Amino acid sequence: MKIAVIGTGYVGLVSAACFAGWGHEVVGADKDARKIAALRRGELPIYEPGLDRLVDEAVAQKRLSFTTDLSIAVAGADIVLLAVGTPPRLRDGEADLAFVYAAAREVAGLIDRFTVVVTKSTVPVGTGDEIERLMTRARPDASFAVASNPEFLREGSAIGDFQRPDRVVIGANDSRARELLQALYAPLREQNVPILATDRRTAELIKYASNAFLAVKISYINEMADLCESVGADVREVALGMGLDHRIGAGFLNAGPGYGGSCFPKDTLALLRTSQDHAVPMRIVQESLAVNDARKRRMALKVIDALDGRAEGASVAILGLTFKPETDDMREAPSIPLIEALQRAGARIRAHDPEGIENARAVLDDVEFFDDPYECAAGADAAVLITDWKSLKALDLGRLGHGMRRRVLVDFRHAFDPAEAERHGFALTAIGRPSEKPRRTERAEASSTPETKAPDPGARSTPQRSNRMTGEPL
Known part of the structure; x- marks a missing residue:
């Protein structure tokens, strides 16, 4: 043909x-x-x-x-x-x-x-x-x-x-x-x-229904991760226990900083608009959008807490910028509102991504970019893993910590073993599992800088500008 x-x-x-x-x-x-x-x-x-x-x-x-x-x-x-x-x-x-x-x-x-x-x-x-x-x-x-x-x-x-x-x-x-x-x-x-x-209309709806369902599933496990932190459970094992049920399935049960990309945020919103046009409430989809939007901003609070509540003047190394690995797509990436919230709190941002730096430059201001993750972390007060690229999950924590000013590690993707992180002297903060509050370092305790007010999770982030990506990827 x-x-x-x-x-x-x-x-x-x-x-x-x-x-x-x-x-x-x-x-x-x-x-x-x-x-x-x-x-x-x-x-x-x-x-x-x-x-x-x-x-x-x-x-x-x-x-x-x-x-x-x-x-x-x-x-x-x-x-x-x-x-x-x-x-x-x-x-x-x-x-x-x-x-x-x-x-x-x-x-x-x-x-x-x-x-x-x-x-x-x-x-x-x-x-x-x-x-x-x-x-x-x-x-x-x-x-x-x-x-x-x-x-x-x-x-x-x-x-x-x-x-x-x-x-x-x-x-x-x-x-x-x-x-x-x-x-x-x-x-x-x-x-x-x-x-x-x-028929044609049914096919059109199947795509939106599929993406919205997956978005809801992600928001659900992310809220479950918050509950795990409060009650002392481990969201990874909760997700495993859920996913072994064939009626639920293991896909999209990985707790993280929120979903992004060009499809899930856009398609859930478009489905919601269609439902409103036809006077059919879709409250679960609507709540998923709100939960995801707030979550991406709230992740900055975890980083600030890992810094003992003092972000002003701190240097933060962001490892992974794209909304997921194996793409250079920055559309609706969780890294964007997180970085913007940290900047509002007074932090200086250094960033690395294996493929997304060019597109990231178009949507992020006042960020120093690095081609090498170890150079990115050198002199930083905290390293934050946002996107689980294979190269970043395989980082040598000993080498990473050697160049940092403080060994604070925030893992939003469950990429690092807590025991290994502790062995290299890191205070590790992760999502959805019991963990001790990161210990204060001498620098943090000696600092006379007043605590910085945490950013408002509900505050509006800067609208994302367009990049060179076009089309309709998932």
């Missing part, structure tokens, strides 16, 4: 490379001339393990190409995938569908045969209906069908998620569109991957 992919952001680029890898002829189209020029040179706009190799192979075999000319991409295409961005609108948080609708109108004027136009972008329920109306109005004589094929890609493991998914969801009201998309995913059917065929 010939496939046109409109939008070469996260979802578009991964989908284009993977479909080309299955032997289809794929053209990736984007309005951003600089991005297309870079892709033609083999330079990817995002970091995703294995994607560079997959793109290079597909281009070398002439199954994948890139263009800024939409007419070239759409000409003769059997399927057109809309994978453009749907960012939340600043005024109300609803998904901004301007790019989706603009692409649909343009595609309508270019199709020259029966074509299935598929929304890969995450869109609210009913978006496919509106796309169909817009395209019919723009081109009454065109032969097409609109379908929904939501993606379920996780940043950091997107290639595996595409090639070995838990399921594929095809939402189509037209039988020809449904058959064509089922044929497209024939390699997965041969692997016995469930392929669920539904």
Whole structure:
């Protein structure tokens, strides 16, 4: 088949490379001339393990190409995938569908045969209906069908998620569109991957319902972690005991500083807006948003407490900036409100991330960045692990502590063994497990600096600015 992919952001680029890898002829189209020029040179706009190799192979075999000319991409295409961005609108948080609708109108004027136009972008329920109306109005004589094929890609493991998914969801009201998309995913059917065929609106809702459920699960275990700290239990063992029940499952039961990324925060808010439009309260989803927002700010209180309540003038090394490992994505990363709260409390911030420094510079001010984690921690009063990159979980605590002014370690990811941390002289603070209050050092006890008032957990953080990531990654 010939496939046109409109939008070469996260979802578009991964989908284009993977479909080309299955032997289809794929053209990736984007309005951003600089991005297309870079892709033609083999330079990817995002970091995703294995994607560079997959793109290079597909281009070398002439199954994948890139263009800024939409007419070239759409000409003769059997399927057109809309994978453009749907960012939340600043005024109300609803998904901004301007790019989706603009692409649909343009595609309508270019199709020259029966074509299935598929929304890969995450869109609210009913978006496919509106796309169909817009395209019919723009081109009454065109032969097409609109379908929904939501993606379920996780940043950091997107290639595996595409090639070995838990399921594929095809939402189509037209039988020809449904058959064509089922044929497209024939390699997965041969692997016995469930392929669920539904109507279009149901498919659109499945994506939002899935992400919102996972977001609620994360908020639940994070609140349970707070209870564990109060009652003297260990959230890791609580999560293990819960996860062994097949009705619950172990996934997304890792307590941490809150969820981030481009999907969970945006999709839960978009689902909430849809429910409000239809007068259907979704209180659990609403509370999950509030819990997660407050939690990311409250993590700064743990760091300040580990510093004996004195953040003014302290140097804090932040290890890991991106919202999760194996990505350079800083969107809604827990590190952002945490750093901003520490800065308001008077701390000086040093930071390291294996892949996210370039994007972090665009959203963080007055932060000193380091390529090496040990250099980042040198002279610091505390080291804070936020993102559990493999390289950071494998840090040599002896070497890390040797260069620090105070051996205070705040572990938000359960990466370090408490006994090992204690052996190297660290006062360790972790999430959701019993721990002694970090002991005061001579410097802290001798300081005449008055205690700094902890930041208000409910205070609004600085709005996150955009970075170079586009598309709809999970």
